[in-house]
Amino acid sequence: MLNAEKRRTLVLLIPVVLILTGYVLYPTLRTAYESFLHNGVPSFQNYEDFFGSKAKANLQALWNSVWISLLSVLFSALIGVPLAYIFNRYEFPGRRFFSNIAIMPIVLPSLVGVMAFMFLYGEAGLIPNAIKDLLNLSEVPFKIGGISGILIVHAYTMYPYFYMTTASALSNLDLSLEEAASNLGANRFKVFWQVTFPLLTPGFVAASLLVFMVSMASFSAPFLLAGGFRVLSLQIYFSKINGDLEMAATQSVILSIVSIAFLLFMRWYQGRKDYRMASKGIGAHRSEVNNPMLKWTMVTLGVFAVIILLLPHATLLILSLVPEGTWTWQTYPAVFNLENYKMLFDTPYIWEPVRNSLIMAVIACFGVFVFGIFTSYALVKRNFIGKNLLDILVMIPWALPATVIGMNLILAFNSPNPFSFGQILVGTFWILPLAYFIRFLPLVVRSTNAVLEQLDDSIEEAAQNLGAKWFYTFRKVVIPIIMPGVLSGTLLAFVQAVGEFPTSVLLYTIGNRPISIEIMNQLRMFNIGQAAAYGMIQVALIAVVMFISSRFLGVKAEKSLG
Amino acid sequence: MSTVHLSAITKQFGKVTAVEDLDLLIKEGEFFTFLGPSGCGKTTTLRMVAGFYYPTKGVVKFNDRVMTTVPPEKRNTGMVFQNYALFPHMTVFENVAFGLKVRKMSKEETKKRVEDVLRKVRLDQYAERQVSQLSGGQQQRVALARALVIEPDILLLDEPLSNLDARLRDEMRAEILRLQKEYKITTIYVTHDQVEALTMSDRIAVFNSGKCQQVGTPTEIYNEPVNDFVAEFIGETNLLGVSEAGLGENHRLYHVDALGSKVKVNNTSLNVAGYTENDELRLSVRPEAIEVSAQPVAGENVFPGKVKLVQFTGAAVHTYVEMNDRLTLVGTALNQGPSTYLKEGAEVYVRLPEDQIRIVPKAGV
Ligand SMILES: Nc1ncnc2c1ncn2[C@@H]1O[C@H](COP(=O)(O)OP(=O)(O)OP(=O)(O)O)[C@@H](O)[C@H]1O
Numbered sequence A: 001m002l003n004a005e006k007r008r009t010l011v012l013l014i015p016v017v018l019i020l021t022g023y024v025l026y027p028t029l030r031t032a033y034e035s036f037l038h039n040g041v042p043s044f045q046n047y048e049d050f051f052g053s054k055a056k057a058n059l060q061a062l063w064n065s066v067w068i069s070l071l072s073v074l075f076s077a078l079i080g081v082p083l084a085y086i087f088n089r090y091e092f093p094g095r096r097f098f099s100n101i102a103i104m105p106i107v108l109p110s111l112v113g114v115m116a117f118m119f120l121y122g123e124a125g126l127i128p129n130a131i132k133d134l135l136n137l138s139e140v141p142f143k144i145g146g147i148s149g150i151l152i153v154h155a156y157t158m159y160p161y162f163y164m165t166t167a168s169a170l171s172n173l174d175l176s177l178e179e180a181a182s183n184l185g186a187n188r189f190k191v192f193w194q195v196t197f198p199l200l201t202p203g204f205v206a207a208s209l210l211v212f213m214v215s216m217a218s219f220s221a222p223f224l225l226a227g228g229f230r231v232l233s234l235q236i237y238f239s240k241i242n243g244d245l246e247m248a249a250t251q252s253v254i255l256s257i258v259s260i261a262f263l264l265f266m267r268w269y270q271g272r273k274d275y276r277m278a279s280k281g282i283g284a285h286r287s288e289v290n291n292p293m294l295k296w297t298m299v300t301l302g303v304f305a306v307i308i309l310l311l312p313h314a315t316l317l318i319l320s321l322v323p324e325g326t327w328t329w330q331t332y333p334a335v336f337n338l339e340n341y342k343m344l345f346d347t348p349y350i351w352e353p354v355r356n357s358l359i360m361a362v363i364a365c366f367g368v369f370v371f372g373i374f375t376s377y378a379l380v381k382r383n384f385i386g387k388n389l390l391d392i393l394v395m396i397p398w399a400l401p402a403t404v405i406g407m408n409l410i411l412a413f414n415s416p417n418p419f420s421f422g423q424i425l426v427g428t429f430w431i432l433p434l435a436y437f438i439r440f441l442p443l444v445v446r447s448t449n450a451v452l453e454q455l456d457d458s459i460e461e462a463a464q465n466l467g468a469k470w471f472y473t474f475r476k477v478v479i480p481i482i483m484p485g486v487l488s489g490t491l492l493a494f495v496q497a498v499g500e501f502p503t504s505v506l507l508y509t510i511g512n513r514p515i516s517i518e519i520m521n522q523l524r525m526f527n528i529g530q531a532a533a534y535g536m537i538q539v540a541l542i543a544v545v546m547f548i549s550s551r552f553l554g555v556k557a558e559k560s561l562g
Numbered sequence B: 001m002s003t004v005h006l007s008a009i010t011k012q013f014g015k016v017t018a019v020e021d022l023d024l025l026i027k028e029g030e031f032f033t034f035l036g037p038s039g040c041g042k043t044t045t046l047r048m049v050a051g052f053y054y055p056t057k058g059v060v061k062f063n064d065r066v067m068t069t070v071p072p073e074k075r076n077t078g079m080v081f082q083n084y085a086l087f088p089h090m091t092v093f094e095n096v097a098f099g100l101k102v103r104k105m106s107k108e109e110t111k112k113r114v115e116d117v118l119r120k121v122r123l124d125q126y127a128e129r130q131v132s133q134l135s136g137g138q139q140q141r142v143a144l145a146r147a148l149v150i151e152p153d154i155l156l157l158d159e160p161l162s163n164l165d166a167r168l169r170d171e172m173r174a175e176i177l178r179l180q181k182e183y184k185i186t187t188i189y190v191t192h193d194q195v196e197a198l199t200m201s202d203r204i205a206v207f208n209s210g211k212c213q214q215v216g217t218p219t220e221i222y223n224e225p226v227n228d229f230v231a232e233f234i235g236e237t238n239l240l241g242v243s244e245a246g247l248g249e250n251h252r253l254y255h256v257d258a259l260g261s262k263v264k265v266n267n268t269s270l271n272v273a274g275y276t277e278n279d280e281l282r283l284s285v286r287p288e289a290i291e292v293s294a295q296p297v298a299g300e301n302v303f304p305g306k307v308k309l310v311q312f313t314g315a316a317v318h319t320y321v322e323m324n325d326r327l328t329l330v331g332t333a334l335n336q337g338p339s340t341y342l343k344e345g346a347e348v349y350v351r352l353p354e355d356q357i358r359i360v361p362k363a364g365v
């Protein structure tokens, strides 16, 4: 006979396991299965095609993805680490402001960010053209596009990972360690390389792995900027568009293997004993910069960084004020007004994608919120056999590139099955909310895990000891305590769902086309102003969410990135 | 109010046996303490009483009701957790009222009772504070009030004072005792601080590696330990390996290996603990019982030695006497002024009074 405790765990686990099996495990396996079908017959043909001489493009794309990702790691580190060091170790005028701005790239959804970069530094970009006109050159001095474009966008959007891990490691670093080293006779240089740097390495490794995974999965940047350049995530999309689902499945499997290998490596690395500080966190002490030369160099650097960091946001804002048809052959836009925003609110056709995105994001986030709490509770507070497996299952959607998740859903739900209640989901409204739900479940589970792990078991026990039944305790004690963490996770999932592009582009229908798809459409029609206005809506949403999180939920913006 | 009866309790976590074959009867209204070194199974036992663990074997009874597998919320015990476990999102009042709310008590009655208990723990001024704004001692009293307000049959306290500084600890000890007497509530108190155990308890159970070694009043535990573990764990003592060497009229003789000679011990139950033929034996003599003197002393059990170290601690003076290269004894005397301190290196005589010695068996493992 099972005791009450075990029964409760079981009741909790059944829905969790069912949903994860149906919507994460089954689609993943379905893709794997499909990759071994060639024209419906089991075979290794697809893999032979992938690695063989017949389709060199695939192998080339895999190789491109890998080295682009490695370079992205390098560039992100080169920007993020020194910036974090300067902004967190030295005190100079404006330091606080600079360090707040440093994480601004997070406030730019990837598709919108890429778009801003295109109009800033691309062929017809404002900056190259401005320089050309200023210096009276006959050609633009530089332009980004193809590989350089992808790399620059990656460096811009991913350096915050390095910035944030370094900043938080620095603020947790016990300064007495450095002082001890100086006291023992080490000079500044030695102190940095022999004490500070080794203590920061675990953070660097984690950030490197993260950036590598994110750029392997990156879709928007290559989609808009790659030109003829091939990366694997994009190849999947092309195979799907060309109707070769089996090849798309094979490409997905290979991309997934790389990503999951990295996820496992990262779990292993973080699970190792690292040299976390034993002493209590002491607020970082910053050295005052007294040398005026150095001080103003730093301030200049800060101002410069702020300008570069905010240019995309500013560009977006400016472009959103350019009405349709007023910026065609001219080098610079000349007419500015609020037409695009007005259209948003009084033209149903323009408003519809926003409404679609909001509705679908709300549905997905409601699901993620409820389901995330229960899943996380089971994972953190309950013991059962196979817990590790469940943990990995929850994290799979986080490790898998969005394109792969999209493919998984296509392959799993383009025919009726029990998890779709006998319906074909592909081509319906519901496939996108489902995709968002799966994509952002790990985010909420992770942020909920973090607060639940903080919640001492004795709090629940105290409630029980005072006579409260499990569900009463859960409602009145556990939920209120963890609510801020869960909410901030959910809100973040919400804004990301509103801007989600890779799964949307694979799964949307005319009826539920979301903002990101409409941005694409508008760009195709060279209606840049309207596209930017859509982007501004997302930026505003993200800003509001971050404000709420930091103001009412007490969660720092850095933390909510997960 | 209620008795607690644990019979033949064993608790295993996988392969680890945390508590083994435990029998205890805790009386109504008693202040009962679990004492023992870290990891000996005190918390585990307490949690079986509270219902957070169910025993692997054995029966838990409150009065005559079998409670072995009753869930914690139906046991009506009041527990004070080591980290207090206050609900961080509630005020002091709401924390204390929680148990009453669960019991669906009316608003007025709840208010009356909470105010009542808050007055008793002297926190009536703080009812509307958030618990995070309280000092450690105040939080502790909220935890106590929260446990007491539901009028539990049994009050359970797991090292409630270990997070407090020395002064506050003294204060809270008095507070807990006062409330316990006032509510006349059966109380189980877990600690590894022997002073706390000796000063507060009606009775103490001494644990070691999952087994209860001895149950008794503080004086019994201190003066009549049943084995060398208890003798050594409670207070200071000198322990010497001995073997039986004969029986006199009113005394027994034991051979002390390290001294190479015999000592005489009164043949009473106060001086000789129960043991069997197969037991290894130890002689325990407390430092305050040992007489150290520069002049030859009359009487039995006098041995010569050399002063190795004199340690001054304020109220008492410890004298370490080297008897031979295998044995050093410690004697403690109250401070009587500098003229009475012995010189290091001085030849002295040590007497082990036959009425103060206790012969105990070595504890089984
Ligand atoms: N949930 C558990 N799972 C596995 N082993 C446990 C568990 N709880 C306790 N133990 C083990 O049981 C033994 C007794 O633990 P217990 O917590 O009762 O000790 P304790 O006497 O309260 O010690 P302390 O004074 O340090 O609090 C220890 O060896 C401990 O490692």
Ligand SMILES: [Mg+2]
Pocket: B042, B043, B044
């Ligand atoms: Mg304990």
